[in-house]
Amino acid sequence: RPKDDLKQPPGPWAWPIIGNLHLLGTLPHRSLQSLAKSYGPVLSVRLGQVPAVVISSPEAAEPFLKTHDIVFASRPKTQASEILSYGSKGMAFSEYGPYWRNMRKLCTLQLFSASKVDMFGPLRREELGQLVKSIKESAAAREAVDLTEKVELLVEDTMYKMIFGCNRDSRFDLKGLIHETLELVGAFNIADFVSFLAPLDIQGFTRRLRKMSKELDEILETIIREHEDAQQGGQNKGHKDFVDILLSCMDAYDDPHDFVIDRTNIKAILLDMLGGSLDTSAAVVLWAFPELLRNPRVMKKLQHELENQVGTSKMVEEADLPRLSYLDMVIKETMRLYPVAPFLVPRECREDITINGYYIKKNTRIMVNAWSIGRDPKIWSHNVESFYPERFLDSNMDYRGHNFQFLPFGSGRRGCPGIQLGLTTVKLILAQLVHCFNWKLPEGMSPDKLDMTETFGLSMPRANHLLTIPSCRLPIN
Numbered sequence: 435r436p437k438d439d440l441k442q443p444p445g446p447w448a449w450p451i452i453g454n455l456h457l458l459g460t461l462p463h464r465s466l467q468s469l470a471k472s473y474g475p476v477l478s479v480r481l482g483q484v485p486a487v488v489i490s491s492p493e494a495a496e497p498f499l500k501t502h503d504i505v506f507a508s509r510p511k512t513q514a515s516e517i518l519s520y521g522s523k524g525m526a527f528s529e530y531g532p533y534w535r536n537m538r539k540l541c542t543l544q545l546f547s548a549s550k551v552d553m554f555g556p557l558r559r560e561e562l563g564q565l566v567k568s569i570k571e572s573a574a575a576r577e578a579v580d581l582t583e584k585v586e587l588l589v590e591d592t593m594y595k596m597i598f599g600c601n602r603d604s605r606f607d608l609k610g611l612i613h614e615t616l617e618l619v620g621a622f623n624i625a626d627f628v629s630f631l632a633p634l635d636i637q638g639f640t641r642r643l644r645k646m647s648k649e650l651d652e653i654l655e656t657i658i659r660e661h662e663d664a665q666q667g668g669q670n671k672g673h674k675d676f677v678d679i680l681l682s683c684m685d686a687y688d689d690p691h692d693f694v695i696d697r698t699n700i701k702a703i704l705l706d707m708l709g710g711s712l713d714t715s716a717a718v719v720l721w722a723f724p725e726l727l728r729n730p731r732v733m734k735k736l737q738h739e740l741e742n743q744v745g746t747s748k749m750v751e752e753a754d755l756p757r758l759s760y761l762d763m764v765i766k767e768t769m770r771l772y773p774v775a776p777f778l779v780p781r782e783c784r785e786d787i788t789i790n791g792y793y794i795k796k797n798t799r800i801m802v803n804a805w806s807i808g809r810d811p812k813i814w815s816h817n818v819e820s821f822y823p824e825r826f827l828d829s830n831m832d833y834r835g836h837n838f839q840f841l842p843f844g845s846g847r848r849g850c851p852g853i854q855l856g857l858t859t860v861k862l863i864l865a866q867l868v869h870c871f872n873w874k875l876p877e878g879m880s881p882d883k884l885d886m887t888e889t890f891g892l893s894m895p896r897a898n899h900l901l902t903i904p905s906c907r908l909p910i911n
């Protein structure tokens with residue numbers, strides 16, 4: 435049969451140039467959830483000239499993420515990844531092939547191994563200690579804390595030290611730049627979908643991407659140069675940060691017939707690390723927190739677990755985390771309702787394939803609507819909108835995407851390699867804040883009126899800052 439006669443997944447009628455782009459709105463995960471209700475869990479849409487399939491159920495996701503994972507293990511080339519990642523020279527946005535495989539192997543071994551995550555434990559502890567100290571001062575003064583600001587800065591400081599080996603540099607606003615980067619990488623950029631409109635830069639994205647890329651490149655160049663100077667000067671910092679590790683890989687992987695890593699690769703990988711670690715971990719804590727304020731029962735139960743398992747005479751440590759099973763359920767429930775990446779990171783189909791009777795063309799973009807799967811009453815029962823961590827009690831659902839109803843870190847070959855680092859960071863921060871302090875909302879604000887709106891990008895942070903008043907719980911210094 436000619437390919438055009440083969441059955442495509444159902445979807446709305448598409449306009450000639452824009453296709454269905456106009457249907458996405460400002461919160462595409464919600465718009466595409468509504469469309470999937472009419473057309474089904476394997477939905478065809480046309481984004482300008484680019485065919486896309488949106489997956490909205492666990493049964494529909496399994497063949498894409500497991501059975502045929504290798505066919506969908508590529509990423510689409512986009513203007514953002516080309517401009518920001520020096521022509522897709524990092525890992526997160528590069529196409530599937532030997533280059534990505536080598537890069538992923540290198541990063542998994544050198545940056546994400548359990549021993550590397552453990553190596554930076556004392557650093558996380560120190561940074562969190564500083565935060566607790568500053569919140570204690572606010573508690574003594576009975577003043578409200580901007581928790582969004584505090585948690586974002588804490589994550590930035592910790593990751594900054596781990597990646598660059600030094601204190602956050604007041605010369606640069608890296609957090610602001612990464613925030614904007616994720617917004618643009620996640621945005622639907624007309625230039626990616628209607629190629630002849632690209633030169634017009636209607637949304638102004640190309641201009642913003644070039645400006646950001648230049649600023650980020652200058653920062654990374656400065657930091658790498660400072661590391662090279664320190665190495666040449668024979669300075670010994672005690673332990674290696676990510677830049678040192680990657681610079682040493684430059685010599686180790688210098689085989690022209692095999693896999694070479696150069697300065698541009700290092701910069702692109704560092705950007706992946708910053709993009710992967712800053713907004714993601716902070717967003718989970720900042721979605722969990724207001725849910726705890728809105729659900730005092732859950733807050734109390736979590737504090738109770740911490741009292742029982744950790745006691746009141748010491749702070750929570752990373753070694754305590756495996757025993758904190760209710761904390762684990764609270765984090766899972768947060769990630770179900772507020773997946774950090776509502777569409778994961780987009781995939782691209784590498785060859786023509788037929789799945790469950792539907793023909794999917796090579797280069798089709800695949801978007802898994804993890805947000806919609808997390809809010810489907812058929813999967814999670816009628817109380818799907820309630821924050822109810824106990825739903826994970828006695829379930830075998832893990833974080834690695836083996837169960838396709840819960841995909842916080844994606845799944846398969848392209849699943850998140852930073853999962854252990856991300857989870858340790860998120861659990862430690864939330865546990866510490868809840869263990870050390872009681873929290874209430876400022877005068878006149880009631881928990882059920884808390885603003886829970888989201889913004890859309892590659893990650894999905896809260897739209898507004900969270901202000902809360904702490905009071906000390908523990909009799910420790």
Ligand code: HEM
Binds near residue numbers: 526714779845852
């Ligand atoms: C709570 C924290 C985090 C969450 C929720 C998260 C979530 C995700 C998701 C959903 C994906 C896409 C997976 C897919 O396509 O199947 C991803 C990919 C990725 N993440 Fe994370 N992530 C987190 C933390 C981190 C950290 C700390 C790093 C690095 C320091 C990181 C680095 C990456 C990279 C490099 C990729 C791309 C992998 C590839 O394309 O091969 N992530 N992450």
